Amino acid sequence: MQVIKTNETFDSLDKSKLERMLDIKEAHREGHLTLEEAKERMKKEVGSISPEEFAAAEQLFKERDQDECQNEDVRTMLQLFEGLINPIRPDLPFGHPIDAYLRENDKAKELLDQADALLERTFIPNPWIELMETLMGYKLHFARKQNQLYSTLEQKGFDRPSTTMWTYDDHIRDEMNKAMSLLREKDYDSFPAAYKKMAIVLRDLMEKEELILYPTSLKLISDKEFEAMKHGDREIGFFLIDMPELDAPAKQSKEAHGQSFMAELGALLAKHGMGTGGQDDKAILDVAEGKLTLEQINLLFRHLPVDISFVDENELVCFYTDTKHRVFPRSKGVIGREVRNCHPPKSVHIVEEIIDKFRRGEQDRAEFWINKPGVFIYIVYVAIRDADGRFRGVMEMMQDCTRIRSLEGSRTLLTWDEEQSPAQGSKESESDTVGEDGIRPDTKLKSLLQRYPRLMDDLPTISSKFTLLRSPMAKVILPVATIKMMSERADIPSDMLIGKLESLIASYNKPDRSEEK
Incomplete structure (x- = not known):
């Protein structure tokens, strides 16, 4: 029998019941019981299980095997408790943070159903590319959970999502990236198997969210705390859903x-x-x-043209810069959070090593960079010390250096032309650009933004779905997005969207003459 750790969050639950749950679960994990034997004992000795009881068993009892977060099989876990947890969808007001997560899952499931139908047909790349590019936006769902929901649950003494589920989030994100890379590399023979693998784990994750994470969150988090989350949620953005204005x-x-x-x-x-x-x-x-x-x-x-955050000597996040275009999503939910809980579990040991070396005075700086096709991100950590040399914290600086690395030669004369990323260097066809006949359904969004940069900030006033363009996902979306695609994503007829865009453009000052030449 496992020893119960104290945690006031779950004090009201039946601890003897939780002990029985854990004993059976451990016996199955160690191979003493088959899955069917474990399920039968669960039914007889435990009976029905509430989401918070499942969460408590995970949080309070489980032996913390160092490899457990990486190796846990979520599907097996759900099978073990199959039929014991009653899946009831909560009746929540439109705009509630948990309602947003549930509706995003609905959208993701619709896309997976469409993909399943495509699997039954002859493989044609374009429908798959469009579908996968849309599905990649589900990463916003992960970002909100990790920055907003997990941090609030940690304050309640429930940090399992910050370990087990965050690891699973990242595993699924990696599977999504692998499948998308195969499409971009035109490896169409390998793609279907990669997609199927990704779809299985994504459906698993959504099932665990809806069975365990969201019901437990509704039990532990107050209405006032959910209300406070709304601003941070909007800073990060949403996946294919509308949200009410605050x-x-x-x-x-x-x-x-x-x-x-x-x-x-x-x-x-x-x-x-x-x-x-x-x-x-x-x-x-x-x-x-x-x-x-x-x-x-x-x-x-x-x-500032860079993102900065500061972690104090107590290893708590105290500050981040509120820049418009952040390298990675951030929200005010990270303030006051232990820095180790703001990083994926697989990289926590690196964070801890950096802080330890800085605190001991052995190092003062650590550099990293992310070099992927079309993107180069530079990251540096600097030890902050006072006048007496005492360690006072760590500053993290991030910068998207993609455009900087593409520069050649010298520029010594003042020039006001629009900055272009390497991806924008290729010549577009006339039908893609904004011509004399105005905006058309096949006009590229990238072309519009090059001519009218202010549109980037104003697009969310047309639809909240366009906030995605102010996230890291913009690097994926901008090279391919057309007005027709935007209208479909926002559920706005093309002619209506064009009218709204033209109204916004008309409200700006006329473009410089140099742009019209």
């Missing part, structure tokens, strides 16, 4: 919170002789080299 009072509350934070920070800095004692964002602060207001500091951070 009420104005909530936005005002966010602004008030920001003003309150700046006032408190200003007072704290003034107390220690670092400012004038002002209590608002206009207070002048004596920074190391010069004088700045809190408003100016926030503006500088927001407009």
Whole structure:
């Protein structure tokens, strides 16, 4: 029998029942019981199981085998408890964070059903490419879970999603990438098997989410806490679903919170002789080299061409820059979170090693880079030390250097032409670009954005589904997206979407004459 660890989150549950669950589960895992024998004992000795009881057994009892997160077979786990967990879809208001996850799963299942139908036909690349490019957007679902939902559950003492399920999320993401790569490389013989493997694990994940993760989240997280998650959810974005606009009072509350934070920070800095004692964002602060207001500091951070985050000496995430175009999704749910829980389990040991080396004074800098077709990301970690050399934390800096690496020669004269990524260097056909006859269904979105950059920020005002274009997924979408594809994704008729785009463009100042030549 396993020893129960204390965790007040699950104190109200029947611990003897949980012990029986674990004993049977461990006997099956160690090979003492077959699956059928274990299922039979579960039915007789345990009976029905609530989602939170399943979650508690996972959280409180299980022996923490170092390889367990990597090796757990989710399908076998669900088979063991088959028929004992009652799958009831909760009745939630439109826009509730869990409702959003469930509707995203519905969309993903629709795509998988369409793909299953394609498998029965002669293989034609284009339908598969379009379907897989759409399905790749499901990564936003993972990003919200990992940054928002998991962090809130950790505060409740339930950190299993941050280990087991995060590992499974990443495994599925990798399988999606493998299948998509085969399509791009035109390895059509290998693709069907890769797709089938991906589809199995993706369906498994959604089943476990709906049976365990979401019902447990609804039990542990309060309505007030779910409400607080909504802003962070929108910072990351959603997969193929509409979401209601947040009420104005909530936005005002966010602004008030920001003003309150700046006032408190200003007072704290003034107390220690670092400012004038002002209590608002206009207070002048004596920074190391010069004088700045809190408003100016926030503006500088927001407009940096790099992403920065800061982890203090207690290994808690304290800050990240609120830039418009982030290298990786972030949300305010990471603030106050242990940094080891903000990274995939497979890379936690690297994070811990960096912090340990920095803390001991053995190293001051660690560099990484991600080099994939069409994308080059540079990442550097720097040890932060005070004037006395004491370790005070770690700064992480990320930058998308794709365009920088493509530059050649020199530019010494002022030029106002639009920046182009390497992917935008190829010549497009006239039908793809914005011509004299205006926007057409086959017009490339990339062409529109090159001519009217402000559209990138304004597209979400037409449909929340276009927030995907401000995520890392944009690198996948932009090279191929047309107005027709956009209209289909947003469920807006092409002529109506074109009208909305033309209205937005008309509201801008006319393009420079140099663009019309």
